[in-house]
Amino acid sequence: MSQTSVSDRKYVHRVLSKTAATDEVLIITSYDYFLQKYDLRLLKSVYKEIILIPHSTDDDYLLKHTVSPLLEKYEKIHLITNPQYDSRYRVIYELVVRKNKSIRITTVFDFCEKNLKKIYIPESIGDTNPNLSEISSFGKRIKYPKKIIDVTVSILLFLASFPFWVLSYIKIKMQSPGPIFFRQERVGLANKLFYCIKFRSMGLDAEANGATFSKKKDSRVFSYGGFMRQTRIDELPQIINIFNRDISLIGPRPERPVFTESFDEIIPYYNMRHNIKPGITGYAQVMYSYGAGVYDARHKLMYDLYYIKNWTLLLEFKIILMTIMVIFGKRGR
Incomplete structure (x- = not known):
């Protein structure tokens, strides 16, 4: 397995919060698309630390070197992932379980709607969001x-x-x-x-x-x-x-x-x-x-x-x- 490139490591963003309501760490994979500054300000008031992981050519290496150090500092992990094409949550899950830490996994569809108050729109015209099946015209x-x-x-x-x-x-x-x-x-x-x-x-x-x-x-x-x-x-x-x-x-x-x-x-x-x-x-x-x-x-x-x-x-x-x-x-x- 080849190591991830310098550019991959460069774009792993860590956002620290001093006013978090909990000691939970938020990890979001493939974040580039739906987050904006307003969203990050909102999330910083809730989570102790926010890790934003983009697409990578070597997910195993990237995640192990990004997530593993967190598990030495925190007991709770909240992972946001897109189950339709993102398999990295399995790598993170295995790391968390191995360290005997707590983890909860939320789909990006539910996370956007419940936490960010917006509906996640897939990047590709061929992808779906199951939460959108409930939308109809006003009665x-x-x-x-x-x-x-x-x-x-x-x-x-x-x-x-x-x-x-x-x-x-x-x-x-x-x-x-x-x-x-x-x-x-x-x-x-x-x-x-x-x-x-x-x-x-x-x-x-x-x-x-x-x-x-x-x-x-x-x-x-x-x-x-x-x-x-x-x-x-x-x-x-x-x-x-x-x-x-x-x-x-x-x-x-x-x-x-x-x-x-x-x-x-x-x-x-x-x-x-x-x-x-x-x-x-x-x-x-x-x-x-x-x-x-x-x-x-x-x-x-x-x-x-x-x-x-x-x-x-x-x-x-x-x-x-x-x-x-x-x-x-x-x-x-």
């Missing part, structure tokens, strides 16, 4: 309270934000002559198309070279347009879409057909986000920082599917509160 028990929230909050939001409608009309006319509103085709419930309405934040020739994702610092955005995007004022006209029953207040972000068609082909379960109406704001939008492209779309899908599967009134109001915090904190896209 009457959820649709009715959501409709009440949509109408009530939208009316209040329109009345409270009316001065910004007037201000935006004046500013847009001054800085970028042309239409006040920007209408763009988006994908809604059951893949039906609708026109999403926003205040225009870019110049009229913004997509002269074709459809592209917007960016944090986008040269196509004029001055007041940048302010609107940062504070989410540009989203206000979507209240009209709510009254037209195209979208809901909370749901997955409505994407353009050109992007959803591409994502459907390469991201497993992507089309499940269309089981419900899209929203002005949503769980993914407040939990995941700005991002464009396949990697970010896949990660935001984890939050969208968690919202669909685990909807409660408490989660609905939590997202509303977090959206308000995002707006006033100016943590925009």
